[in-house]
Amino acid sequence: MIPEPTPPQPTTRNAPDRPDGRAYVVRGDLDLAVDVALATGRPLLLRGDPGSGKSSFAAHVAWLNNWAYHEHVVTSRTQAPDLLWSFDHVLRLADAQAQRLKPIDAYVEPGVLWKAFAPRCARAHTHRARSHRLPRSRGRRPVRTDSTELCTQSVVLIDEIDKADPELPNGLLVPLGSRRFTLSQTGRDIEPEDDAKALVVITTNEQRELPEAFLRRCLVVKLEHPEPEELVEVARTHVDAYDGPFTDADLLLAQDLADLVQGLRADAERRAHRKPSTAEFLDAFHACRKMGIRVEDSDERWRTLRRMALLKQDNVA
Missing domain, CATH: 1.10.8 (Helicase, Ruva Protein; domain 3)
Known part of the structure; x- marks a missing residue:
């Protein structure tokens, strides 16, 4: 059976920015860059002016290959763990005050890189966390699991990484290189799944210089303005x-x-x-x-x- 991926969701017809990836003109060395990135396992760092098509290229690759698509738009507050997982401190505090604390896993949400590097693990974790968050009542039905086949091939877009503090790219060196990381709240190690293929596309508008150690671990392509x-x-x-x-x-x-x-x-x-x-x-x-x-x-x-x-x-x- 061919897996059913979760491609980028199309917007309405009149929306100015349609992230479904259908309309894109691939220029220069981009096709070759994708092949090299997949062969080496290295992230593909796209440089270029705002509006040059860096972000929409990731969605196009996902659409073209019928792969799953995950994206995270970086802000000045983004930290490296946010791309791996998030922890709902507010909900846990509220549950503690109401004396209804749940297992700590219930407050952990997989991030885009977890979903790409270990998609089965991420889905299983999400189902478990969701079941913990249901009200405790007698005769409660178990959480219905997603019956669709899981797509183990994906494209991850990390958009505008230059907006973040320099510690963010430094904090991604090990996870992007080994595709392993540890959940700090639980101490659980997340390991890459053998059949998971992930193309990580990172964009920069070059508003801030990226660390040399980070650049060394990326394939770099600059998108020039079209003729x-x-x-x-x-x-x-x-x-x-x-x-x-x-x-x-x-x-x-x-x-x-x-x-x-x-x-x-x-x-x-x-x-x-x-x-x-x-x-x-x-x-x-x-x-x-x-x-x-x-x-x-x-x-x-x-x-x-x-x-x-x-x-x-x-x-x-």
């Missing part, structure tokens, strides 16, 4: 995936916008301003397409859209 013809292909892929069909009018619009973005980026480089990204090109394309706005128009609607979606600066002609 105009590649931007057109990005627009085509998104329309075909979600709206379709991609018409001749859409092609002309995408070409005009791609050329404009290339010029705006060159001008921003000279002025040391921020450059419009691939994501902002797509926003402008979808807005023009749905609102019937053309790039060659000189009316107020186009000038306003250009300023809001691409330039994002006040008082720009």
